[in-house]
Amino acid sequence: MAAAARGVLLLSLLVLLLNATFCSGDxxxxxxxxxxxxxxxxxxxxxxxxxxxxxxxxxxxxxxxxxxxxxxxxxxxxxxxxxxxxxxxxxxxxxxxxxxxxxxxxxxxxxxxxxxxxxxxxxxxxxxxxxxxxxxxxxxxxxxxxxxxxxxxxxxxxxxxxxxxxxxxxxxxxxxxxxxxxxxxxxxxxxxxxxxxxxxxxxxxxxxxxxxxxxxxxxxxxxxxxxxxxxxxxxxxxxxxxxxxxxxxxxxxxxxxxxxxxxxxxxxxxxxxxxxxxxxxxxxxxxxxxxxxxxxxxxxxxxxxxxxxPADSFSPLVICIMAVGLGTPLLLLLLGGVFVCVRKHRLAEGQAYRPIN
Incomplete structure (x- = not known):
């Protein structure tokens, strides 16, 4: 789960970067x-x-x-x-x-x-x-x-x-x-x-x-x-x-x-x-x-x-909400899938027959 936490941290940093970019404005x-x-x-x-x-x-x-x-x-x-x-x-x-x-x-x-x-x-x-x-x-x-x-x-x-x-x-x-x-x-x-x-x-x-x-x-x-x-x-x-x-x-x-x-x-x-x-x-x-x-x-x-x-556009708050609301579930789903695959692969290696010397 440490990988998932790192992923959420990276997403938060990305949201802050987007917010700073769009808030700069004119x-x-x-x-x-x-x-x-x-x-x-x-x-x-x-x-x-x-x-x-x-x-x-x-x-x-x-x-x-x-x-x-x-x-x-x-x-x-x-x-x-x-x-x-x-x-x-x-x-x-x-x-x-x-x-x-x-x-x-x-x-x-x-x-x-x-x-x-x-x-x-x-x-x-x-x-x-x-x-x-x-x-x-x-x-x-x-x-x-x-x-x-x-x-x-x-x-x-x-x-x-x-x-x-x-x-x-x-x-x-x-x-x-x-x-x-x-x-x-x-x-x-x-x-x-x-x-x-x-x-x-x-x-x-x-x-x-x-x-x-x-x-x-x-x-x-x-x-x-x-x-x-x-x-x-x-x-x-x-x-x-x-x-x-x-x-x-x-x-x-x-x-x-x-x-x-x-x-x-x-x-x-x-x-x-x-x-x-x-x-x-x-x-x-x-x-x-x-x-x-x-x-x-x-x-x-x-x-x-x-x-x-000046033309209206999506505000930084809306962009941040969309990024967090859509990005976080996708990232967690991706990291969860990777974790399950790695876990199954390790379990499969542990249950395999070992060669007899």
Missing amino acids: TYRRQLSLELNPGLNSSVSPLPPGINLVHIRSLGDGDTLHFLLCNQGPPTLLIVHTNSTSSSVQVDWPAFLSGNNSGSLRVEPENSVLHSNALVLVRLWEYDDLNDTADPQTVPPSSFLPPYELSRFQWGPLNSSTLDPQGPGGPEARLCGGDGSPAFSQGELCLQLSTFGSGGRAAGWPGLLHSANSSQLGFWLQGVRPRADRARFLLELQGLGRPHGPGRVEVRRSIDDEYSPSIFTVRTKHRCDRGRTVAHHPVPELVGGASYSTTQYLSWTVLAGVGAP
Whole structure:
């Protein structure tokens, strides 16, 4: 049985080697830094209440990603990718605060910009799901209530209490607000921007797979008084950019492992940017789960970045379980068969006739 024990030990070492190999993942790393209100001087200080601009700089080997989150008007995430490690964000604050968005924010040098995209939070929709289908396409138009225009929300400030330069994966920024109506008297809509210096998965649920070129936007609605008995909410987002050719949506089925409670459908929006006129593409709404009226809480999670989105695969835990579950019985069966054969061979030799001298 010592041979069997050695075999199990070798299998364990093999599993550890597989785990180390697959856990290494994406080794590309970026250096992240956070800046609040870049370039702001005393001539325009203090800012109007609720007006802030967060800049997260993600420095790579030969390029830079600029993530900018602004709460002026509807909350907007701007992603700018440059081929320079010295590119910087320049803001014309008087023009920016006056609402003149044309040229008030730019990245220099301008010829280093490879492409840029923006994700704008436009509206929060509410409808009465009488049949409990969680499918807004099957709901009659009369079930939809007047939407909440996020451009009219009063957003809280971005400061030291809502910014975390040393988040779990990288700098994070949180923004919460409401429209002052009775529905939001004890509730709020919040969003959190998370950036990452390397590939992996976010620590919190749903643990989406990300790369160093990704950012994650988490939205949650909490404590808002519903206006319908079986209220459900939709969050309307708009993507802005300069695409080279039309965008496309790919539908994939995620693998069932410890990060996914079941096999589910994932929609991925692709866009190729090269510098044409600005175009607007509709983004499918994100549908919630259980009825909001029963939970008073609802959340969405979105990844936004550049390059190819990270692809899901079998996790190291699943691979290790498969290796141990399938490999151990086979190895024990093989070693047991060898042991039985050797044992029978020795017994046969012991019972054979010995020559008489």
